[in-house]
Amino acid sequence: MRIALDAMGGDYAPAVNIEGAVETVNNFEDTQIILVGDEQTLKRDLDNKRYPPKSISIKHASQFVRMDESPSFAIRKKKDSSIRRGMELVKNGEADAFVSAGHSGVVMATALLLLGTADLVDRPAIAAIMPTLRSPFVLIDAGANLHCTPRNLLQFALMGSTYCRLILGRPEPRIALISTGEEDTKGNELTKETFKLLKEADINFIGNVDGKDIFTGDTDVIVCDGFTGNIILKTSEGLADALIKMLKREVANLTAGRIGYLLMKPALKKFKKKTDYDEYGGAPLLGINGTCIISHGRSTAKAIRNAIRVAADFAKKKVYEIISSAIEKDISHHERIKVAKK
Amino acid sequence: MRIALDAMGGDYAPAVNIEGAVETVNNFEDTQIILVGDEQTLKRDLDNKRYPPKSISIKHASQFVRMDESPSFAIRKKKDSSIRRGMELVKNGEADAFVSAGHSGVVMATALLLLGTADLVDRPAIAAIMPTLRSPFVLIDAGANLHCTPRNLLQFALMGSTYCRLILGRPEPRIALISTGEEDTKGNELTKETFKLLKEADINFIGNVDGKDIFTGDTDVIVCDGFTGNIILKTSEGLADALIKMLKREVANLTAGRIGYLLMKPALKKFKKKTDYDEYGGAPLLGINGTCIISHGRSTAKAIRNAIRVAADFAKKKVYEIISSAIEKDISHHERIKVAKK
Incomplete structure (x- = not known):
């Protein structure tokens, strides 16, 4: 698999990105990485690393998108950005997948511009996997679209359902809409x-x-607009971090607790791994x-490495093609049902 | 203090509400509770409780608002509801405060109708206190207004700042706006x-x-619309619950961990108390x-008890009057600055 990495x-x-790339190629023979960015900087940083020489190449891009730049500005003014050049590699078939920890709004806008959406899909959405007390659920949209219509959310529900069925292997995913209460x-x-549309949909x-019910494991897909999704994802990350730190601090205050902590360490480690977003890498x-x-x-080298692994896995399994055709089928089925009902 | 309790x-x-009321009057001599609701039911449930007889009275209300009823419906059709009758007691000076765990949208609409807003305030907002790694912060609006304008959010920021200064005793509260990233x-x-308005405001x-930064303790007031606030509050509650359960389960799987757990129990208990929303009671x-x-x-008897305590404390300190006049001063100061700048 050839993965283009922003x-x-x-x-x-670029430090953690390069580290993640090097760790990947040193562990997976079948993965080649194309680092997209300033050639001189990347060459210099790669110089003191050890890895199979043919497994990493560089695609030069003279610009990069800053986090405070708007998607429309980036699209117009940054035609030689690492995001654009990376996406072009996928478009031209020179890479099987593109991975970026950059400005997600710009990544989405560039994907829309260069790759386009699947038939019948109005807006793409980020599908993030989140842990719960039981099996994880899919949060869609986790941040791509800050303004959504009910029709957008209906399509996210259909895409999330397809994704969950095909990738997480759950035959009839339970789809829920996040709101301020259970009542419609x-x-x-x-x-x-959106509630009205989802009630009528064939899902x-x-x-x-x-919010109180999302971590119980009673849902497979949770649908929301990207602003809400971003808040849920990041609040959960921030709180999980804070809780682990608070717990450690409480324990450190006790002598008996310190011994307890040592005895509990394996459990804590396993627990941290379960709630560590770096483990999921990317969405x-x-x-x-x-x-x-x-x-x-805020990706670390570990997050980048896992994102590359997810990308390679997706590309290998041709997930996007399978999902696109399933989504098209689902959406057109949904549209047909709607027409038939009228 | 005379507290009207829905x-x-x-x-x-009404089980936990009655329990919370009884526990309160048995512990605080200076608090009287007026239970608002169906007289027969409440009388029967109170019959087997022990408490100073004069400390609890009943105000009959033949209706109650269901969670699936809209505020406009409740205002029009439920004129004898426990929410309305309770709020009337405050309006008429028969109670010093009103506490409700009912439909928060209906409580707000009723408060608007019967008590009205402070001068210059367009919309009231719920100010919830949330724990962090260091000192807690104020989340405003935690769920009262699901649709907000930038001007609403500016006023929430001013109210939150005043509240934090006067009640939490922080001289110059750090006000932040929750969004999908730090950049404006x-x-x-x-x-x-809203960012533009807050940048110009005298706060x-x-x-x-x-979301990742809200639990670090680097802010005193976090401003958002009520939909987002509700999601943040409830997601945090749900995640804290789930994490504690996950941790216990991980520990239960280890023999050494079980001993560790026993040794750590005091720390875990203290930790749970810190993250337990019932401790805060009400906002x-x-x-x-x-x-x-x-x-x-989902209030328990403990949450109701703590909400009554908060209400009594607020009423005793005349917090709403102090805050209202400070808010009026702050808002009019802000409006003057804006006019002067033009």
């Missing part, structure tokens, strides 16, 4: 209108859930014609 | 427009924060002419 994207780029009268205009819609952008994995801005 | 509000009403270009139309605005509705404390729907 070497300039993310808060700790709760929520804002967007969730109330296993189980109704609204509120696919569903609904576009190509494999594109978005990693969060 | 005996019919909440998922476990990140977020949706609402947060982008200590420290910029955007994303004030800021910006209205009266003391009104909103408890969440």
Whole structure:
């Protein structure tokens, strides 16, 4: 698999990106990485690393997108950015997938522009996997679209359902809409209108859930607009971090607790691994014609490595093609049912 | 202090409400509770309880608002509801505060109708206190207004700042706006427009924060619309619950861990107390002419007890009057600055 990696994207780029790439090729013979970014910088940073020489190449891009730049600005003014050049490699068939921890709004806009959406899909969405007390669920949209219509959310539900069925292997995914309460009268205009559409759709819609219920493991797919999804994802990350730190501090205050802590360490480690977002690495952008994995801005080398692994796996299994055709089938089936009902 | 308690509000009403009321009057001599709800039911349930007889009275209300009823429906059709009758007691000076774990949208609409807002305040907001790694912060709006304008959010920031200064005793509260990234270009139309207003306001605005940063303790007040606030509050509750359960389960799987768990138990207990939302009990509705404390729907007897304690404390300190006049001063100061700048 040939993975194009945005070497300039993310808060700790290019250091952790290069580290993640080198660790990947040293562990997986079948993966080649194309680092996309400033050639001179990347060459210099690669110089003191050991890896099979043919497994990493560089694609020069003279620009990179800053986190405070808007997607429209980046699209217009940064035509030689690492995001654009990386996406072009996928478009031209020179790479099987693109991974970026850069500005997710710009990655999405570039994917839309260069790869386009699957037939019948209006907007792509980020599908993030989140841990729960039981099996993980898919959060869609986890941050690609900050403004959504009820129709967008209906399509996210269909895409999430398809993804969950095909990739997580759950035959009839339970789809829920996040709102301020379980009742269908709760929520804002967007969730109330979406509720009506989801109730009519040919999916296993189980109704609204509120924030308190998302980690119980009783849902397979949770649908929301990208602003809400971003808040849920990041608040959960921040809280999990804070809780682990608080717990350690409480324990450190006790002598008996310190011994207890040592005895509990294996459990804590396993627990941390379960709630560690770096383990998931990256989330696919569903609904576009190509494999594109978005990693969060604070990605570590471990997160980059796992994002590359997810990308290679997706590309190998031709996930985007399978999902695209299933989504098209689901959406057109949904549209047909709607027409038939009228 | 005379506290009117919505005996019919909440998922476990009236049992936990009555329990919370009885526990309160048995522990605090200076608190009288007026239980608002169906007289017959309440009388029967109170019959087998022991408490100073004069400390609890009943105000009959023949109706109660269901969680799936809309505020406009409740206002029109439920004129004898426990929420309305309770709020009337505050309006008429028969109670010093009203506490409800019922439908928060209906509580707010009723407060608006009967008590009205402080001068210059367009919409009241719920100010919830949330724990962090260091000192807690104020989340405003935690769920009262599901649709907000930038001007609403500016006023929430001013109210939150005043509240934090006067009640939490922080002289210059750090105010942050929750968005999808720290940069002022990140977020949706609402947060982008609000950012501009907050930057111009006479408060200590420290910029955007994303979900990952809210639990570090680097902010005193976090501003958001009520939909987002509800999601943050409930997601945090759900995740904290789930993490504690996951940790216990991991530990139970290890023999050494089990001993470790016993040794760590005091720390875990202290930790749970710190992250237990029942400890906070309820959150004030800021910006209205009266003391009104909103408890969440899943309130236990402990949460009700703590909400009553918060209400009594607020009423005793005349918090709403102090805050209202400070808010009026702050908002009019802000409006004057804006006019002067033009």
